[in-house]
Amino acid sequence: MTRKALELLLICSTAVFVPGCGTGQQLVGITINPATVVFGSTDPALFAQLTAMGTYIHPPATKDITTQVTWTSNIVEVAQVTSTGIVSPNVACGVTPINASLVTNSPTGNEITGTMSVTVDGTATSCPTTTP
Secondary structure (H helix, E strand, C coil): CCHHHHHHHHHHHHHHHCCCCCCCCEEEEEEEECCEEEECCCCCCCCEECEEEEEEECCCEEEECCCCCEEEECCCCCEEECCCCEEEECCCEEEEEEEEEEEEECCEEEEEEEEEEEEECCCCCCCCECCC
16 A cells, blocks of 8 residues: 555544544533513513523534523513513513523433523502512
């Protein structure tokens, strides 16, 4: 064999036998921005856009995954959130966590969740309160 052929064989075999980052990135965390939102009343015209940022390894990266996560509100009567991360006050005052979660394939079935807090304030006569 020629020297070039041996070099090519060595390069190709190294790529096959040496593990690398070619297996895809692994999601290890979700951060929601902003971390808190405060609404002054239950006015349905009020809203805030939330952004879910995913932290990955292999190779390290931070990506906007707002449209990939599942958004949920722990107390829907206080604040509701759409599938695109738009949060708005509902019919009651109080505080509720808003979650963004994503089930990953690495490891299979692993659910990663990020949480932020929404507060809806109001006067005692204008806003019923809800507690978790």
